[in-house]
Amino acid sequence: MCDLTGVTALVVVLMLVGAGVxxxxxxxxxxxxxxxxxxxxxxxxLPFSDALARFEARFAGADDAQFAMGLNHSLVKMFPNKYWxxxxxxxxxxxxxxxxxxxxxxxxVQSFQVVALPRLGAPQREYSLSVEIGNPxxxxxxxxxxxxxxxxxxxxxxxxxxxxxxxPLVPESTASAGGLDCAVFWVDVTIPAEHPGxxxxxxxxxxxxxxxxxxxxxxxxxxxxxxxPLGYPFVSWLRRSWGGGELTEEQYRGLCAxxxxxxxxxxxxxxxxxxxxxxxxxxAMHEFLAExxxxxxxxxxxxDDQMPGAYAHISAAGWIDQxxxxxxxxxxxxxxFATQNIANCQRIHQLYPGVRVYLASEWHEDMDQGCDIWLTxxxxxxxxxxAHRELETPELWHYYCHLPVRWQMRAPLVYAPxxxxxxxxxxxxxxxxxxxxxxxxxxxTWVGFSAGDLKADFWETLRLSDQMGGYPYxxxxxxxxxxxxxxxxxxxxxxxxxxxxxxxDALEDIALFEVARARLQTGDLPAGQNQRLQMLLDPxxxxxxxxxxxxxxxxxxxxxxxxxxxxxxxxxNG
Numbered sequence: 234m235c236d237l238t239g240v241t242a243l244v245v246v247l248m249l250v251g252a253g254v255x256x257x258x259x260x261x262x263x264x265x266x267x268x269x270x271x272x273x274x275x276x277x278x279l280p281f282s283d284a285l286a287r288f289e290a291r292f293a294g295a296d297d298a299q300f301a302m303g304l305n306h307s308l309v310k311m312f313p314n315k316y317w318x319x320x321x322x323x324x325x326x327x328x329x330x331x332x333x334x335x336x337x338x339x340x341x342v343q344s345f346q347v348v349a350l351p352r353l354g355a356p357q358r359e360y361s362l363s364v365e366i367g368n369p370x371x372x373x374x375x376x377x378x379x380x381x382x383x384x385x386x387x388x389x390x391x392x393x394x395x396x397x398x399x400x401p402l403v404p405e406s407t408a409s410a411g412g413l414d415c416a417v418f419w420v421d422v423t424i425p426a427e428h429p430g431x432x433x434x435x436x437x438x439x440x441x442x443x444x445x446x447x448x449x450x451x452x453x454x455x456x457x458x459x460x461x462p463l464g465y466p467f468v469s470w471l472r473r474s475w476g477g478g479e480l481t482e483e484q485y486r487g488l489c490a491x492x493x494x495x496x497x498x499x500x501x502x503x504x505x506x507x508x509x510x511x512x513x514x515x516x517a518m519h520e521f522l523a524e525x526x527x528x529x530x531x532x533x534x535x536x537d538d539q540m541p542g543a544y545a546h547i548s549a550a551g552w553i554d555q556x557x558x559x560x561x562x563x564x565x566x567x568x569x570f571a572t573q574n575i576a577n578c579q580r581i582h583q584l585y586p587g588v589r590v591y592l593a594s595e596w597h598e599d600m601d602q603g604c605d606i607w608l609t610x611x612x613x614x615x616x617x618x619x620a621h622r623e624l625e626t627p628e629l630w631h632y633y634c635h636l637p638v639r640w641q642m643r644a645p646l647v648y649a650p651x652x653x654x655x656x657x658x659x660x661x662x663x664x665x666x667x668x669x670x671x672x673x674x675x676x677x678t679w680v681g682f683s684a685g686d687l688k689a690d691f692w693e694t695l696r697l698s699d700q701m702g703g704y705p706y707x708x709x710x711x712x713x714x715x716x717x718x719x720x721x722x723x724x725x726x727x728x729x730x731x732x733x734x735x736x737x738d739a740l741e742d743i744a745l746f747e748v749a750r751a752r753l754q755t756g757d758l759p760a761g762q763n764q765r766l767q768m769l770l771d772p773x774x775x776x777x778x779x780x781x782x783x784x785x786x787x788x789x790x791x792x793x794x795x796x797x798x799x800x801x802x803x804x805x806n807g
Contacts, residue, residue: 264354266413275317276393284316285353291322292352298324299355302439302446303348304332307419307738308787310658310731312395313381315350315415322350325444331434334451336795340426340460341741343452344734346379349408349416349439357411358441362418367434370454371425374435377402379417379731384655384711385699390635390647392655398711400654400730401718419731422452430456430806455802460744462496463526466630466675467665467740470531471499471682475719476698477689480727486521488717488727492681493525495729495737499681500557502527504534509542519552531557532588544585553587557606560590566639567597574603593632593677595640601626608632608677611649611667611780614641618780622672631668634679635710636702648781652678652732654697654712659787661732665739666772666790667780669746678716678736682727685714692721742794746770749797752804762804769797 259271259282267285274280291301301322305311311318323330337343349360364374380401402419410416422435435450471488473480480488489499502522506515519530530552535543547553560577562569578590579602591606596615600607607627609616621629633652650660650667668676686697697711716736718728749766752758758766776790777783784790 264412267353270413275314276312276395281316288316288318288350289353291350292324295324295326298326299352299444300325300358300360300441300446301350301352302437302448303350303415304437304448304450305346305348306335306787306791307344307346307734308658308662308791309346310399311346311348311379311415311417312399313397313414313417314395315410315413317395318348318350318415320348322348323446323448325446327446327448329436329447329449332448332450334432334453336453336455336798337422337424338458338460338741338745338798338801339424339428339430339454339456340458341424342734342737343422343424344738345420345450347418347420347437347439349410349418349441351410351412351415355411357409359407359409360416361407361440361442362420363406363438364420364422365436365438366422367436368431369433370428370431372428372433373423375404375421375423376406377419377421377729378405378408379419380695382654383694383696385697385709387699387701387709388653388655388711389708390651390653390710392653395655398654400712400732402729402731402734403721404728419734421734424452424454426459428454428456430454455798455806457805458745458748458801460741460748462737462740462744463493463498463528464747465665465669465740465743466498466529467496467678467736468498468500468529468675469678469681469716470501471717472501472680472684473505474684475682475715476684476687477691477719480719481724484720484724484727486518488682489522490525491717491727491729492733493522493527495733496740497678497681497733497736498527498529500529500677501531501533503530503532507535507539507543509539512543512546515543516550519550523552528555529557530555531559533559540585544588548587556588557591558585558588560592560604564593564595564637564639565597566595570594570597570603571599575599578603578605591630591677593634593637596621603627606630606675610634610637610640610646611671612642612644612646613637614643616643618671628674629672630675630677631671631673632677632679633664635713636706636708638705644781650783652713652716652736653710654732657785658731658735659785659790661735662739662742663777663783663790665736665743667777667783669743670772671780680714682717682719683714686712687715687719691719745794745797745801748801752801758804762800765800766797766804769793769800 303320303322305320379399381397408416433452437448439446473485489502492499589605592604593608604627608630650664716730716732
């Protein structure tokens with residue numbers, strides 16, 4: 234006879250376990266909005282029941298608290314649903330603590346995010362954030378309100394399931410929240426290059442008008458590194474028009490200044506300004522951009538019959554070595570490259586020596602005859618990262634666009650980091666790390682500002698377009714063609730995005746890597762410090778393995794960067 238005792242016991246245990254997780258109605262005290270999402274999961278797969286329990290635990294023992302304050306670094310995108318917030322929080326009346334510290338170099342911008350989490354059932358309220366800096370030594374602070382845009386569900390690439398994503402940043406220190414939503418603020422602390430170092434303290438006060446949470450964020454400043462985040466070319470096209478109209482000259486200059494303040498060069502900013510009878514506007518714009526650090530300029534848009542005069546003018550002014558020309562056809566196939574691009578490039582070289590041709594393209598035979606700078610997507614099948622790393626001609630650059638055409642892929646484009654609104658913040662920063670360490674001499678991103686997703690009524694609807702790209706392009710790509718937002722009103726200023734801030738941070742990272750390389754080249758470091766810097770100049774495999782296989786935990790990148798900054802502090806400042 235078989236002994237079924239163990240089997241019977243197992244069945245009983247399984248029955249009990251099953252009974253313990255049997256479905257039930259959500260709690261009666263939940264407001265209607267929470268009832269509507271009671272059977273859902275968050276973007277990470279956490280059931281709402283668990284998210285609710287975690288959220289309510291934030292208010293344990295504080296029956297009178299109307300909201301909690303959350304705080305997180307800049308490398309995670311905060312969704313509007315307050316139950317989806319992950320991170321620490323504090324309540325009104327809690328003892329003020331020192332949070333952190335963050336570690337930043339003089340000459341950098343240290344960013345973090347502050348979240349107002351209204352209590353379950355709390356009415357719509359205005360939340361205000363103030364930040365006071367202790368020991369500023371010239372440091373300044375800017376507070377932005379994060380705006381959530383509705384992305385198109387027609388986008389087919391992998392992304393988390395939220396339809397609303399944070400991206401536009403409005404320079405305001407008040408925000409409204411209630412119901413399911415939280416309010417999120419982005420804080421930029423700009424540290425001057427001449428800062429002497431030491432600890433700064435940012436005292437945060439978040440209030441709903443009745444209650445206030447106060448906490449303190451520490452920033453350890455490392456002086457003396459002389460960073461040059463514009464030194465690594467990160468270029469884009471910034472058009473003067475968008476779906477709602479045309480920017481004024483003043484607005485366009487503000488757009489270019491904003492881009493350069495975030496180390497992105499508006500390479501086509503001279504387009505449309507050349508006048509052979511009066512080059513003053515052309516010269517004035519070049520001077521405006523050069524004063525802000527720009528050193529690459531695309532001559533696109535100058536008519537063929539006017540190019541000789543423009544070339545002579547620029548040569549006499551002494552900046553022809555800064556000039557590029559995007560000479561198409563754009564993204565050519567093999568036949569087009571062989572029959573048109575090579576001829577166009579050779580004609581430009583013959584007529585305008587010193588002007589460099591750049592081109593986004595699959596790799597083709599005789600590539601060096603068709604361009605001086607080759608822009609490739611990291612997923613392109615003909616791009617060989619090892620073989621092309623040391624290219625002298627053409628110079629290797631990377632190209633971040635969500636829809637290049639007339640090419641083949643070695644791996645899915647969407648498995649590599651990308652620049653869309655509904656990509657993780659980590660991807661925007663990590664992409665530039667990958668390009669830098671792969672030997673790319675610069676990066677082009679499509680695009681800084683253009684028509685497309687942003688229609689005339691954008692600021693009323695906060696909705697991106699779901700119109701498919703026209704043939705040969707295709708699909709819906711949320712935010713592919715902009716990272717700066719149009720003015721909210723006639724005559725207003727253009728506005729930054731979280732993506733613009735995140736790539737700025739990546740370029741600051743690259744500036745740190747360049748300082749480390751320069752210190753190694755001196756050859757006078759002790760063996761231990763030399764070894765430490767060598768190790769920190771290789772982020773694989775801890776931060777990423779290759780273009781399509783990377784660590785999705787932001788802590789890996791942030792810890793690596795902090796370790797590099799601490800090592801440089803020891804070397805430079807003892």
